Amino acid sequence: MKNLVKYLSLLLIFVFVLAACGKPTADEPSVAEEPEVVKEPEVAEKLRIAIVSPSEYNDFAFTQSIYDAMTLFETTHDIEWAFSGMMFNVDDAAAALRDYAAQGYQLVIGHGSQYGSSMQEIAPDFPETSFAWGTTVETFGQPNIYAYEAASHEGGYVMGVMAAMLSKTKVIGVVGPIETGDAKLYVDGFVAGVLATDPTINVRVTYIGSFGDIALAAEAAETHLAAGADVMTGTAQMVVGAIGKCEEAGAYWFGTQAEQSTFAPNTVVASQVYHWEVVLEDMVARRAKNQLGGEYFLINLANGGQVIAFNENVTIPAEVMEAAQATIQGIIDGTITINLP
Amino acid sequence: MKSRLGQIIDAFLPLFATLAALLVGAIMLIALGVNPLVAYQALLQGAFGSKNAFAETLVRATPLLLIGVGICIAYRGNVINIGGEGQMIMGALVGAYIGVTLTNFPGWLNITLGLLGGVVAGAIWGGIPGVLKAYFNVNEILSTVMMNAIAVQFKNYYLTGSLMDPSQADMASKIPQSARLEEIFRLPRLWQPTRLHLGSLIAVILAILVYILLWHTTTGYRIRAVGQNPHAAKYAGVKVKRYIVLALLLSGALAGLAGATQVYGVNYRMITDGSATGFTGGAGFNGIVAALFGQLHPILTIPASVLFGALIVGANAMQRVTQIPSALITALNGLVVVFVVSSDYWRIRRQRRRVSTDDSSDEESYLQSGDNSRTTGEVTP
Numbered sequence: 001m002k003n004l005v006k007y008l009s010l011l012l013i014f015v016f017v018l019a020a021c022g023k024p025t026a027d028e029p030s031v032a033e034e035p036e037v038v039k040e041p042e043v044a045e046k047l048r049i050a051i052v053s054p055s056e057y058n059d060f061a062f063t064q065s066i067y068d069a070m071t072l073f074e075t076t077h078d079i080e081w082a083f084s085g086m087m088f089n090v091d092d093a094a095a096a097l098r099d100y101a102a103q104g105y106q107l108v109i110g111h112g113s114q115y116g117s118s119m120q121e122i123a124p125d126f127p128e129t130s131f132a133w134g135t136t137v138e139t140f141g142q143p144n145i146y147a148y149e150a151a152s153h154e155g156g157y158v159m160g161v162m163a164a165m166l167s168k169t170k171v172i173g174v175v176g177p178i179e180t181g182d183a184k185l186y187v188d189g190f191v192a193g194v195l196a197t198d199p200t201i202n203v204r205v206t207y208i209g210s211f212g213d214i215a216l217a218a219e220a221a222e223t224h225l226a227a228g229a230d231v232m233t234g235t236a237q238m239v240v241g242a243i244g245k246c247e248e249a250g251a252y253w254f255g256t257q258a259e260q261s262t263f264a265p266n267t268v269v270a271s272q273v274y275h276w277e278v279v280l281e282d283m284v285a286r287r288a289k290n291q292l293g294g295e296y297f298l299i300n301l302a303n304g305g306q307v308i309a310f311n312e313n314v315t316i317p318a319e320v321m322e323a324a325q326a327t328i329q330g331i332i333d334g335t336i337t338i339n340l341p
Numbered sequence: 342m343k344s345r346l347g348q349i350i351d352a353f354l355p356l357f358a359t360l361a362a363l364l365v366g367a368i369m370l371i372a373l374g375v376n377p378l379v380a381y382q383a384l385l386q387g388a389f390g391s392k393n394a395f396a397e398t399l400v401r402a403t404p405l406l407l408i409g410v411g412i413c414i415a416y417r418g419n420v421i422n423i424g425g426e427g428q429m430i431m432g433a434l435v436g437a438y439i440g441v442t443l444t445n446f447p448g449w450l451n452i453t454l455g456l457l458g459g460v461v462a463g464a465i466w467g468g469i470p471g472v473l474k475a476y477f478n479v480n481e482i483l484s485t486v487m488m489n490a491i492a493v494q495f496k497n498y499y500l501t502g503s504l505m506d507p508s509q510a511d512m513a514s515k516i517p518q519s520a521r522l523e524e525i526f527r528l529p530r531l532w533q534p535t536r537l538h539l540g541s542l543i544a545v546i547l548a549i550l551v552y553i554l555l556w557h558t559t560t561g562y563r564i565r566a567v568g569q570n571p572h573a574a575k576y577a578g579v580k581v582k583r584y585i586v587l588a589l590l591l592s593g594a595l596a597g598l599a600g601a602t603q604v605y606g607v608n609y610r611m612i613t614d615g616s617a618t619g620f621t622g623g624a625g626f627n628g629i630v631a632a633l634f635g636q637l638h639p640i641l642t643i644p645a646s647v648l649f650g651a652l653i654v655g656a657n658a659m660q661r662v663t664q665i666p667s668a669l670i671t672a673l674n675g676l677v678v679v680f681v682v683s684s685d686y687w688r689i690r691r692q693r694r695r696v697s698t699d700d701s702s703d704e705e706s707y708l709q710s711g712d713n714s715r716t717t718g719e720v721t722p
Contacts, residue, residue, distance in 0.1 A: 090608060212616055
């Protein structure tokens with residue numbers, strides 16, 4: 001026991017010495033103060049935005065899409081922003097949303113459709129703060145809640161057209177999380193795109209019942225590949241497992257939400273990338289005119305909120321590329337109507 | 342005297358383990374360029390620094406306490422319940438179902454039935470592995486874990502189906518969540534305007550009742566007797582199988598109540614992201630650590646749960662202040678779990694060593710006194 005105490009004391013001293021030498025982080029907020037009383041005029045002039053999201057910032061999917069958007073938004077706007085990821089537990093997220101609002105962040109974004117109840121609960125307590133959440137259209141009639149949504153079926157449809165043209169086995173696999181939100185929209189759009197191009201193709205759709213289970217997504221992908229799939233897609237943060245399996249099998253993959261070609265450069269043909277800057281721009285502009293919420297925004301192909309990023313490392317046949325561009329244009333100008341189930 | 346000191350040190354061993362984990366975490370923080378003193382100050386501030394922070398800590402500690410106390414019962418009966426997550430989910434599912442369907446009932450009755458529904462659901466979910474263990478010798482670690490997986494599928498099935506909020510069912514988003522409980526069907530808040538609710542008080546009362554059950558009733562004595570030595574208990578006429586089932590059943594019931602209180606006191610609805618932890622926040626597993634921290638004693642589990650609640654709430658606050666990657670918070674919580682669980686192994690080893698030392702010193706005094714009661718098998722009362 002004496003040894004234990006000795007070692008612990010040594011470790012303690014070592015850490016405190018290191019801590020004393022440690023470089024303080026820039027702009028460290030004073031934690032001794034009550035968050036409610038943080039009122040610094042020079043900071044107040046800078047718009048402060050906080051993001052709470054269910055997974056980590058580099059998930060190659062939904063969370064990365066907002067993180068990348070904020071990184072870009074920061075380059076063109078005078079803002080200060082904070083980020084909390086891994087808030088898959090709604091309780092933790094609610095505490096984070098409330099805390100950011102209490103710290104004086106003017107725009108607090110809950111980037112997940114599971115955060116609606118928390119928004120509804122917290123927003124009335126902070127009438128001067130704008131809250132936003134997505135993907136949804138629901139603002140609960142609250143004057144300080146914005147909502148935002150992605151027309152993910154549009155990019156899904158484009159991907160479906162390309163996938164149908166690239167598939168040689170005429171079997172295509174889809175790995176989805178839960179039939180909800182933009183995930184369901186994307187999958188429905190993708191299937192519609194495939195069948196509009198070639199109705200004989202067998203599209204195998206699996207919802208694994210989880211947004212985060214990478215191993216299960218890999219299992220689902222393996223099953224599709226074993227059934228002959230040579231092209232696949234999927235949505236949400238667990239798809240990295242499925243992409244890995246496609247890479248091993250030499251199958252093509254179509255991504256959505258964030259740029260996924262950096263994860264598997266020779267496998268991902270194209271990604272539908274969400275540019276939430278479009279929505280952020282709208283919200284910040286409204287807030288500047290003292291409209292704190294009560295409106296919902298949409299990103300789509302037409303307003304540049306959704307962009308199809310083609311992977312230059314994968315050779316895409318000219319006719320497939322032409323069809324993709326024509327489909328994008330058709331969706332934007334309204335000549336193509338996507339019939340969802 | 343030396344033995345008493347050893348016992349005191351043993352009691353504080355989990356605390357040392359937590360400090361050691363935080364020290365290792367400090368090294369990680371330094372590697373990320375963050376001053377650990379600032380970070381841990383934020384942790385403390387986030388957990389205890391204000392009325393709201395302290396209330397959040399207690400709210401977070403509530404399911405940990407209920408599950409931890411259940412773990413104490415199971416452990417005393419020498420069965421291991423890893424199924425807290427599943428039992429909590431089933432309790433919440435039944436609680437949410439009652440909450441949104443029995444809307445014609447008065448508020449107090451709806452809440453009571455909802456919580457009792459959670460207790461029954463959790464008890465069934467814990468009782469099944471108990472029966473499998475007692476009558477078919479199925480390893481309860483495996484069966485409780487498997488029951489977790491089944492519970493998650495139940496949750497996903499009902500929240501994307503019949504239990505889905507009707508307003509969501511009509512929308513394209515189709516968020517897998519139950520309808521929100523009306524205000525009269527929510528547990529009263531104890532400390533306005535914070536979220537501290539009646540469930541926290543119920544949990545503390547239950548911890549005391551479980552202590553009385555285990556150490557001051559015949560049933561509790563039998564559970565402990567079965568846990569200590571099932572063969573001796575059987576020889577003494579205790580129905581061993583029945584008490585194995587009872588231990589897991591009670592453990593599950595408390596976890597089920599934890600789930601129902603989350604619905605009635607915190608979230609006012611049930612929601613799924615497909616995983617268990619999306620709803621439970623890992624309370625089913627963290628409750629085990631809280632119980633170990635509390636030396637598997639129901640009363641000691643109360644402060645242990647508060648400490649763990651504080652660590653979870655404070656660590657998240659620390660992330661917000663320092664803006665370190667959120668993954669570090671997961672790592673930090675994991676470190677605490679590993680260190681605390683390891684400290685229990687150390688504690689047991691030390692206890693054994695102490696017992697053997699005591700035995701040898703007894704042996705010496707016996708030889709010196711010439712007492713022959715040991716050799717003749719006499720037992721001192």
